[in-house]
Amino acid sequence: MEYRFVHHWNYALGEDEHRILESAISLTTQPRDESFLQQAADFIAAYTQVQYVLIGSLSIDGNYVITNVFLKNGEQQPNITYPLQYTPCDAVMTQRFCYYPNNVQRYFPHDMELQELNIESYLGSIFLSEDSEPVGLIALMSDKQIENAAFAEHLVLVLSPAIEEELIQQHKS
Template sequence: MEYRHIQYWQYEPGVEEERILEAALVLSQKPRHDTYLVELANFIAEHVGVKYVMIGQLSADRQHVHTLVYLAGRELLQNYTYSIKGSPCENTLTHKFCYYPYDVAPAFPGDKDLQDLQIESYLGSMLLSEDNEPMGLVVLMDEKKITNAAFAEHLIMVLSPAIEKEIKMRSI
């Protein structure tokens, strides 16, 4: 299994990607509303082309994530809490960013959700508090390889401040 700990790609966005990143900046500055995180997750799913997008908040003990948004094929699913132990999310919290381009489910046999969903590819990025402490995750998953992981990471980096601000506001 290939594993990549990447924070900075040798990556130059194309014209269409630049347009999407500019739209992401505009979206990140929109007034907040009840479904703002869902709107951000849908934007990511649409422009990265992944089936699953999760935005989650880390528990106080940093052992669990509670999803605030869980999209599957653009359908909003019920939020739930899961343990990060033995999951790729555990590595994401260790390294701030993780990308597994293939064979994710077999690599994490104890992660029942990955097995049930037959996840092939995983990309996760840590969200940080104002004190630079881990506060949550943005996770992209698919049954096929995520085709442009560099762009996906870049898009998440553009939207992360808005996501982090929204999570902080919900925590108050």
């Protein structure tokens, strides 16, 4: 899998951010098991301070997301399946990355879950197969603006190759 560049931001990493990214890389190089996606989501939640982290696979027809991990305030939630249509996740599928710093509900008025969860800010990125086909996505959501979205994107993209490998592996099983 390839690393994708952080392309939306002009910022310099601080010392703490470098340390966190080194820890993220270390997480990806350790032997992995079925708990890796949970570990990655926990790691992202801890260092981005977002309210929700969702890692999901695409359904066979590509019209739904089936969550592999769904966290609220760092706590595991029951996995869900939801349609992509009319959601910011659908925009992720076409744009590969989306960030809505505030008022995301205004852009997706048909997405009732955004309203129910009181989501204000959304950051999402796509996961691709070796053939560059979409296999899943990650969404970071919060009821307030994501504090350091540039770093959050950087962290997600550093972990993306390992998450992609796990999603592909799970899809094959």
